[in-house]
Amino acid sequence: MAGMAVIVLDNGAYTAKVGLATQDEPQVVPNCIMKAKSERRRAFVGNQIDECRDTSALFYILAFQRGYLLNWDTQKTVWDYIFSKEGIGCTLENRNIVITEPQMNFQSVQEAMLEMLFEEYRVAGMYKTTAADLAAFNYVTDSEERTTMQSLNCIIIDVGYSFTHIVPFVLGRRVLEAIRRIDVGGKALTNHLKELISYRHLNVMDESHVVNQIKEDVCFVAEDFKDAMSVHHCEKRRKEIAVEYVLPDFTTVKRGYIRVPGHPRPDEDQQQMVPLCNERFTVPELLFNPSDIGIPQVGIPEAVADALRSCPWQAHRELLLNILIVGGSAQFPGFLPRLKRDLRALVPDDLEVSLICPEDPVRYAWHGGREVATSPNFDEFIYTRDDYEEFGIHGLQHR
Incomplete structure (x- = not known):
């Protein structure tokens, strides 16, 4: 609808990044319903x-x-x-939406999404894409050189x-194969x-929320995993890597933190702590060696x-x-350093390897969606309510 700002929704499995295309930053919302033992009667959305x-x-x-x-x-x-006053403060009705879906999404899931947006939320039109496409679009917009989407080659x-x-992406299009x-x-x-942690220290199998925070606070990627594992042979190196993580008790400590030796916080002695050493780097190592936990993949x-190897050699x-x-x-x-080192060993020596990680990799695709929604030819991408009423779910497949 003319004059109404487009809504951009990067609908991730863990968090949804959502906001109006006229806003500078999105809201990051957990894409789930949570229930806590302390408040059994209430579900948190x-x-x-x-x-x-x-x-x-x-x-x-x-x-x-999955x-x-x-x-x-x-x-x-x-x-x-x-899409309520508590959320972004406006509804979807009669607005256009840019929404993401996973790569190679199932036909049945695409159909259900289309039906829900047009039938339940009464959107004016939608542009369905993937987070990778939006990230690529944002990368073109951000680049100093005069690159266009049509000439973009990137991974x-x-x-x-x-x-x-x-x-x-080769010449701006995903290479599906x-x-x-x-x-x-x-x-x-x-x-x-x-x-x-449950096997070595204390049972935290029900504490996904807390363990996720521990992962974010203490984990890092070892540049040389084999060398890092020698931490157990050298007391000096062990001291450099080993930390004690203070667990939250939800009265005085709302979020856990790494204990700083010699600078105790109030009542720190009474708190429960978890000693962590090689867990700090063996966990992210799964991104480089999924076989460590029995996933038969590279x-x-x-x-x-x-x-x-599946892309044209010229690119x-x-x-x-x-x-x-x-x-x-x-x-x-x-x-980044580890990925660059490992990749350097796998590709021809005469080709340079350059990795780019934006300041905010979580919101980066959303910003790409905002750029798409404010581009002059955005109306050409939209699958409108009229299209939906005339062609139903089948019209989207031919676009």
Whole structure:
């Protein structure tokens, strides 16, 4: 509808990034319903979890299962919250929306999404795309050189919640036969850390929320994993890596933190602590060696090299010079140097490797959606309500 701002929704499996195309930054909303032991009568939707006093043993009801949107009741509950006064402050009715879906999404899921947006939310029109496409569009907009989408050659590495995707673009289009998926993302890393802590120290199998925070606070990627594992042979190196993590008690400590020796916080002696050493780097190592937990797949560097082999050889030089990394799990310290080192060993010596990780890899695709929604020819991409009423779900397949 003319004059109404477009809504941009990067609908991720862990968080939804959502906002109007006229806004500078999106809201980041947990894309799930959560229930806490402390408040059994209430379900927390999206950012309502900030109101929960005690988030121990938090139970998640996720809209996505194994990376695909399957639980529509949960998704509708979260979207109802997002498109309300409590969320972004406006409804979807009679507005256009830019919305993301996973790579190679199932036909049935696409149909259900189309039906829900047009029938339940009464949108004026929609543009359905993937986070990788939006990241590529944002990369073109951001680039200093006069690159256009039609001439773009790049590889997007999207390290998501359920999967990691390698998506090459040649002349602005996804090379479908070169897309690679690794079944490791932020969720697998958190679950692995839960198992390690539970086996070695104390049972935290019900504490996904707390363990996710531990992962974000302490984990890093080792540049040389074999060398890092020698930490147990050298007391000096062990002291450099070993930390004690103070667990939250939800009365005085709301969020856990790394204990600083010699600078105790009040009542720190009474708090429960978890000693962490090689867990700090063995957990993110799964991104490079999924076989460590029995997933018979290659890591990110090998997947990038394999994707490259399925692309036209003329584009290889530019593809390796434009590797863009997005997604929450790309934020581990040491991730970029390690990926560059491993990739350098797998590609021809005469080709240079250049990795780009934006300041905010979580919101990067949303900003691409904002650029798409404010571009002059945006109306050409839109699948309108008139199109839907005339062609139904089949019209979208021919666009």
